Amino acid sequence: MSKSLFQKPIEIKISTVVAVSAILTTADGTALDAALARMTGGSADFFEDDLTVIDIAALPDGTAIDWTAIIAVLAKYRLKPVAVRNAPAAMAAEIASHGLTLETASKPRDDETPVAPAPAPVKASPTISSTAEPLPNGQNVMIIDTPVRAGQRIYARGCDLIVTAVVNNGAEIIADGSIHVYNTLNGRALAGASGNADARIFALNMSPELVSIAGVYRTFEDGFPAEFARSPAQIRLMGDRIDILSVNSATRA
The missing domain is CATH 2.160.20.70 (Pectate Lyase C-like)
Incomplete structure (x- = not known):
């Protein structure tokens, strides 16, 4: 009898590592590009396709965000955005249109102690x-x-x-x-x-x-x-x- 008859068509297992956080203090693509160039020292494989959560908590309220430009800048340095953290619910549809998920953590109030969010569970390589x-x-x-x-x-x-x-x-x-x-x-x-x-x-x-x-x-x-x-x-x-x-x-x- 064929071995395949005893195999499950699919198995789901948890494989959890930490996605890096890209914490933006500006949405200016040129400034982000320059900062990443300095950070990586020009190394083409510095980040090695690391899965990335874009954190926008530090952006001033009302900042216009060109998601296409930001994703392109991160991809240039081999960062792979998978989610956005600290975005308002009003941005959910726009974020989803770029293939990203929305983490629902909100900005802390001035009288609250910020709590670092847990890393995003993501599928990983070796x-x-x-x-x-x-x-x-x-x-x-x-x-x-x-x-x-x-x-x-x-x-x-x-x-x-x-x-x-x-x-x-x-x-x-x-x-x-x-x-x-x-x-x-x-x-x-x-x-x-x-x-x-x-x-x-x-x-x-x-x-x-x-x-x-x-x-x-x-x-x-x-x-x-x-x-x-x-x-x-x-x-x-x-x-x-x-x-x-x-x-x-x-x-x-």
């Missing part, structure tokens, strides 16, 4: 999942003991991530908690992915291409700061600034 192991304090951690190769993406959802092997250039590691690399950290590291501003990134040998804490990014087009490169260091978020410090001192960059 992603490693792992069963989190319980820590004594009841939290969880994902442990990766093998090298993270170029093109791989690891996401530790709801927990810290520990990597004991090298993270290569072109790899991406993501955690909702902190990231600890007991080896060389190249590639990209994104901690506090669901909005935890207290998360940190630690590595024994620090030389990343890009780091992020709670959605705030810092890139290193001119190389990682020499005083911290290839040495034990930590990265943390102070306000809206990414700080780099030695693991053993208060020195920072």
Whole structure:
């Protein structure tokens, strides 16, 4: 009997990673293009077709948005918009006409404390999942003991991530908690992915291409700061600034 008779025509499984957030403070396509050019340092594969949520909470009310132009600018730098965050319901039809979904989170009032939205669940390419192991304090951690190769993406959802092997250039590691690399950290590291501003990134040998804490990014087009490169260091978020410090001192960059 044909094997196909025992196979389901389709299976739906959850595959969840973090889409990057493109937080707009202007809708001027020329300004966005120039900013992305500076951010990527002219690298054609800097973002590698990352799925993207466009966040317009920081735009002044009433700003006219040319969605076609903005999508084109993001696509130029290999960012793939899939959704719009913090848009009013009145924009829903226009947003949908461009093939984007609408996240319904609204702008916080002046008397409210902004809450970082959770990352959008999206289908992803090479992603490693792992069963989190319980820590004594009841939290969880994902442990990766093998090298993270170029093109791989690891996401530790709801927990810290520990990597004991090298993270290569072109790899991406993501955690909702902190990231600890007991080896060389190249590639990209994104901690506090669901909005935890207290998360940190630690590595024994620090030389990343890009780091992020709670959605705030810092890139290193001119190389990682020499005083911290290839040495034990930590990265943390102070306000809206990414700080780099030695693991053993208060020195920072």
